[in-house]
Amino acid sequence: MSQLTLDELRKKREEAQKNIYxxxxxxxxxxxxxxxTCGIAAGAxxxxxAFLGEIEILTDKDVMLTTSGCAGLCSMEPMATIELLNSPPxxxxxxxxxxxxxxxxxxxxxxxxVADYAIGIGSExxx
Amino acid sequence: xxxRRIELMLCTGTGCVAGGAFGIFEILEKEIQxxxxxxxxxxxxxxxxGFCGQGPLMVVQPDGIFYGFLTxxxxxxxxxxxxxxxxxxxxxxxxxxxxxxxxxLLSEIPFFKKQLLVxxxxxxxxxxxxxxxxxxxxxxxxxxxxxxxxxxxxxxNEITRAGLRGRGGAGFxxxxxxxxCRAEKNNPKYIICNCDExxxxxxxxxxxxxxxxxxxIEGMIIGGYAIGASxxxxxxxxxxxxxxxxxxxxxxNAKEYGLLGDKxxxxxxxxxxxxRQGSGAFVCGEETSLILSIEGRGPEPVQRPPYPAQSGIWGxxxxxxxxxxxxxxxVIINRGAEWYSKIGTExxxxxxxxxxxxxxxxxxxxxxxxxxxxxxxxxxxxxGIPDNKKFKAIQxxxxxxxxxxxxxxxxxxDFESLTKAGSxxxxxxxxxxxxxxxxxxxxxxxxQFTNDESCGKCSTCRDGSEALLEVLTNIQNxxxxxxxxxxxxxxxxxxxxxxxxxxxxxxxxxxxxxLQYFRDEYEAHxxxxxxxxxxxxxxxxxxxxxxxxxxxxxxxxxxxxxAIKGDLKYVHIIDQSKCNKCGTCLxxxxxxxxxxxxxxxxxxxxxxxxxxxxxVVKKKRSRKHES
Numbered sequence: 001m002s003q004l005t006l007d008e009l010r011k012k013r014e015e016a017q018k019n020i021y022x023x024x025x026x027x028x029x030x031x032x033x034x035x036x037t038c039g040i041a042a043g044a045x046x047x048x049x050a051f052l053g054e055i056e057i058l059t060d061k062d063v064m065l066t067t068s069g070c071a072g073l074c075s076m077e078p079m080a081t082i083e084l085l086n087s088p089p090x091x092x093x094x095x096x097x098x099x100x101x102x103x104x105x106x107x108x109x110x111x112x113x114v115a116d117y118a119i120g121i122g123s124e125x126x127x
Numbered sequence: 128x129x130x131r132r133i134e135l136m137l138c139t140g141t142g143c144v145a146g147g148a149f150g151i152f153e154i155l156e157k158e159i160q161x162x163x164x165x166x167x168x169x170x171x172x173x174x175x176x177g178f179c180g181q182g183p184l185m186v187v188q189p190d191g192i193f194y195g196f197l198t199x200x201x202x203x204x205x206x207x208x209x210x211x212x213x214x215x216x217x218x219x220x221x222x223x224x225x226x227x228x229x230x231x232l233l234s235e236i237p238f239f240k241k242q243l244l245v246x247x248x249x250x251x252x253x254x255x256x257x258x259x260x261x262x263x264x265x266x267x268x269x270x271x272x273x274x275x276x277x278x279x280x281x282x283x284n285e286i287t288r289a290g291l292r293g294r295g296g297a298g299f300x301x302x303x304x305x306x307x308c309r310a311e312k313n314n315p316k317y318i319i320c321n322c323d324e325x326x327x328x329x330x331x332x333x334x335x336x337x338x339x340x341x342x343x344i345e346g347m348i349i350g351g352y353a354i355g356a357s358x359x360x361x362x363x364x365x366x367x368x369x370x371x372x373x374x375x376x377x378x379x380n381a382k383e384y385g386l387l388g389d390k391x392x393x394x395x396x397x398x399x400x401x402x403r404q405g406s407g408a409f410v411c412g413e414e415t416s417l418i419l420s421i422e423g424r425g426p427e428p429v430q431r432p433p434y435p436a437q438s439g440i441w442g443x444x445x446x447x448x449x450x451x452x453x454x455x456x457x458v459i460i461n462r463g464a465e466w467y468s469k470i471g472t473e474x475x476x477x478x479x480x481x482x483x484x485x486x487x488x489x490x491x492x493x494x495x496x497x498x499x500x501x502x503x504x505x506x507x508x509x510x511g512i513p514d515n516k517k518f519k520a521i522q523x524x525x526x527x528x529x530x531x532x533x534x535x536x537x538x539x540x541d542f543e544s545l546t547k548a549g550s551x552x553x554x555x556x557x558x559x560x561x562x563x564x565x566x567x568x569x570x571x572x573x574x575q576f577t578n579d580e581s582c583g584k585c586s587t588c589r590d591g592s593e594a595l596l597e598v599l600t601n602i603q604n605x606x607x608x609x610x611x612x613x614x615x616x617x618x619x620x621x622x623x624x625x626x627x628x629x630x631x632x633x634x635x636x637x638x639x640x641x642l643q644y645f646r647d648e649y650e651a652h653x654x655x656x657x658x659x660x661x662x663x664x665x666x667x668x669x670x671x672x673x674x675x676x677x678x679x680x681x682x683x684x685x686x687x688x689x690a691i692k693g694d695l696k697y698v699h700i701i702d703q704s705k706c707n708k709c710g711t712c713l714x715x716x717x718x719x720x721x722x723x724x725x726x727x728x729x730x731x732x733x734x735x736x737x738x739x740x741x742x743v744v745k746k747k748r749s750r751k752h753e754s
Contacts, residue, residue: 003385005393006275009267016263022134022189023252035212045163048132052167056130064189065132067213 021062028062029108032081036070042077043096050097051080054104063108076119082107092117133168133210136186136251140175140337140492141330141369143182147199151183154199158206168210174338174373176251178238180490181221186233186251193233194219223510224488238489241508243470243496245478246454250338255373258380261341267386269457273349274394277460282353283309286456288464290476295321295412295449296527296553297629298475298542301456304446308354308436311444318351318359319440319447322370323417325409326525327576329556331480332450334492336363336370339454340377344400346456348387351398354446358399362417365404374402409526409580413628414447416582427584428628449554451480471497475541479552485522485559488513495540502536505559516561520644524553526573526580527633529640530566549640551633565662566645567652571599573637581630588631591622595638604665607653615642657728664708667727668734671712673698675722678743682712682723690736697740704736 004012031051035044044067051065071079076093082103083089090113092103103114135155139148155170176184181195192215194205201219208214220229221236230236244250253260261267273282287302308316320343324332335343347359363371378400381387389397403421405411416426418440439445455477459467468476475497481504484490488510495504501521505511512518520530529550531538538544542552560569578592595618598611619635626632642649651657658666671682671691678696690706693699699722701712713723726734 003388003390003393006271009262009271009384009386009392012259013262013266013268016259020253020260020263022131023136027189032213040211048167052130052132055132058130066190067132067211069212069214 018059022064027064028085030064030066030083031104031108032066032068032083034069034071034077034079034081035067036074036077038070038074039077039079044078046097047078047080047095047100050100051104054101054108073119084108084111091119093119131167131169134188135168135170136173136176136188137170138174138176138182138184138251139172139369140179140182140334142175142179143184144369146183148183150199151185151197151202154202155206158203159210161203162206162211164206164210171254172256173251173253174255175334175492177242177247177334177492177494178221178236178489179492180488187215190215191232191234193221193231193236195221224513237510238491238493238508241499241503242494243478244494245458245467245470246335246342246451246480247338247492247494248458249342250334253339255338255340256376258341258377258384261339265461266341267345267457269460270345270348270386271392273352273460274392274396279309279353279355282349282460285464286353286459289459289467290464290471291452291455291459291467292475292542293448294451294455294479294554296524296551298552301448301452304436304448305350305354307434308444308446311437313438313442313444314355315358315443316354316356317440317443317445318347318354318356319414319418319421319435319445320347320359320361320450320453321412321414321417321447322361322363322367322450323405323412324364324450324554325407325412325580326527326554326556328484328558329482329525329554331482331492331555333364333367333370334480335450335454336367336374340370340374341381342454342457343450344377344381344387344453346453347400348391348398349456349460350446350448350453352396354444356446357397358401360401360403360421360440362403362405362411362421365406371402371404378402408582409576410582410628410630413630415628417447418445427582428630430627451555472539472541474543479540479555481555481557483509483557483559485557486512486516486561486564487559497541498539500537500539501531504540504557505536509559512559512561516563518559519562519564520560520566522550522558522560522569522637523556524551524633524636525556526577527551527629527636528553528556529636530560530569530644531640532644549643550636563660563662565658565660566641566648567599567602567658568660568662570637570641571596571603574599574634577630577634581634585625585627585631587622587625588627588634591618591626591631592634594618595622595635599638602649602652603658603663605652605656605663607649609653611653612642612646612649651728655728659727661725661727667708667725668703668731669701669706669708669710669712670724670726670734671699671701672722672724675720676743677720677722679717679720681715681717685711685715687711692736693740696743698743700736700738700740702736703734706736 033048078095080092081089106112106114183197184195220231222229283305291301292298322332410416411420411426413428415429420426435445471477478494480494518533520532522530531548574595578596581588583589622635676698683691688705688707690702716723
């Protein structure tokens with residue numbers, strides 16, 4: 001590594017910021033993949049990889065990917081919930097990596113709900 | 128680096144490492160592999176998180192969930208439940224003592240809520256061994272700004288306007304120190320970073336180097352530019368191996384990037400850094416002895432003036448500041464004096480790191496804005512005193528500081544208020560004491576320490592501390608005389624007035640402050656031969672209450688001096704002539720029984736333990752059964 005110039009340092013900073021985005025806590029949207037036993041059996045792991053692959057090529061890493069337990073609709077797994085800032089969560093069912101990619105492009109990035117795969121808007125009310 | 132969905136910020140500060148953090152790291156990696164999550168989850172090794180009382184600990188990002196008291200056995204379950212299935216594990220979360228429900232989020236835990244991170248802005252967020260992560264968090268933005276758009280005078284003015292005062296203890300205005308040094312005509316000039324942290328219970332500087340070494344390094348480079356120095360030394364205690372390792376790595380990484388060395392960032396400014404290891408003599412924290420130690424000479428404080436800023440190492444003008452001060456510099460340059468001076472009080476700006484230890488629920492390393500009260504620190508951040516004991520006093524400033532009584536907890540923390548209260552800011556040690564602490568014992572502990580560490584050059588410090596120690600020992604042993612208190616004060620003021628360096632002039636503080644606020648305790652020791660806190664061995668006796676003893680033989684078996692007489696179902700008796708007051712009997716007596724107590728003063732009269740054991744009288748059944 002040779003000595004950095006001012007511009008190189010600034011460039012390095014931009015690059016490096018992409019690697020620590022998870023810790024900064026600034027998110028525009030949140031993807032939750034349901035990973036109950038049913039979800040995992042139905043292929044939820046592949047859905048996570050598919051979403052992760054999409055996030056990787058993003059320049060602005062402002063999408064949070066997380067997992068949660070069984071959503072209760074075991075026959076409809078794999079499932080995911082997409083939440084955009086200031087709008088209600090949307091649940092998608094019977095996902096495949098291909099469907100996940102389309103949802104990512106159209107809903108997560110584009111803001112348009114993919115009605116073909118969505119089962120409903122909103123979440124159950126807490127008791 | 129490929130995208131990840133989870134990062135585990137595993138604390139590897141000294142406390143957590145001692146608790147087995149590196150072992151947990153290995154098991155985490157292994158379990159992540161077993162679950163096939165290595166593409167999705169990474170483990171980041173960070174410096175001290177601060178909540179040392181909960182270690183080993185980690186924070187799961189991006190959720191921000193805090194897990195404490197981790198053991199190797201918890202890891203497989205944790206990885207499977209949280210990382211794979213997304214179900215955070217409640218039993219590993221932090222639960223405040225009085226509440227049943229755990230607090231999942233780090234940001235919601237009271238210990239973290241009241242803190243304001245300036246110096247420790249990167250703690251727990253970056254891997255201290257990776258320079259790129261420091262750069263990502265605005266690292267070297269301050270240096271860029273200083274080198275490209277500010278003259279050295281501008282930098283000094285900015286630091287002066289910010290109101291930054293030295294964090295090493297005395298609180299000298301940093302900008303003024305730099306200005307004096309810059310104005311000196313002699314060349315070359317030097318920069319020194321003082322990391323000879325010797326106060327018992329203090330580990331602020333160590334943590335800065337363990338969690339974010341480059342922040343102090345960047346500060347030193349900026350300081351070099353400001354005063355016109357091209358060479359700096361970092362003086363670190365030999366007992367800090369992890370800090371040393373990370374510091375060495377940080378320096379070599381910075382060199383690789385050309386952030387240290389010739390023509391930094393293509394400008395005309397060049398700066399080199401060297402590490403010097405100290406061998407742990409307390410007096411080396413004093414700036415003139417530290418300088419002698421770097422020069423390879425015996426560390427004996429030298430009369431000032433001339434101050435190091437005029438004539439320091441190798442007789443050249445030298446700016447010497449503490450780690451925390453240096454780590455604050457880049458933030459001030461980056462964010463501006465206006466922003467910094469808004470934090471804190473009129474005379475004490477910014478934030479201060481404290482190591483909060485002793486009898487407090489949440490022990491750890493905290494950074495708080497100046498002006499916060501002791502009460503907020505002890506109760507809100509520290510979570511109060513364990514076991515419902517009474518809060519008695521707080522000792523600040525290490526051996527040079529004093530004890531502030533519980534009645535003064537509303538004192539705001541700044542340089543002036545603490546000095547007025549008879550203590551001092553010092554480097555930031557904070558020891559919380561409860562009702563079981565004897566103030567004479569505390570004073571003796573600190574005088575013992577400074578007496579050991581006195582370099583011996585000035586007779587007031589060398590012999591004065593010896594005299595204080597002798598009198599305090601007499602008082603503790605029950606041989607105190609009424610005129611002793613006056614004598615303690617007289618000697619203390621003589622030491623303060625006539626000693627050459629900070630070690631001597633501040634060493635009587637623990638005695639003077641306890642005499643001021645807890646004089647009645649001294650008097651009880653002297654006049655009534657009574658230790659109110661039941662600590663001083665010669666003034667207490669262990670005693671088995673006959674009505675309570677059930678004759679279980681537990682204490683009898685454990686007593687190392689075989690001082691306890693008795694038999695099964697016989698009331699046990701402690702033969703006072705054999706008892707060495709180790710307290711084992713009290714520890715092993717079952718909680719329900721609690722027959723062993725400590726007694727002092729008048730209560731001890733006629734307690735000799737010469738009587739013979741007799742059978743336990745069957746007690747009447749308790750009321751519950753009767754009705």
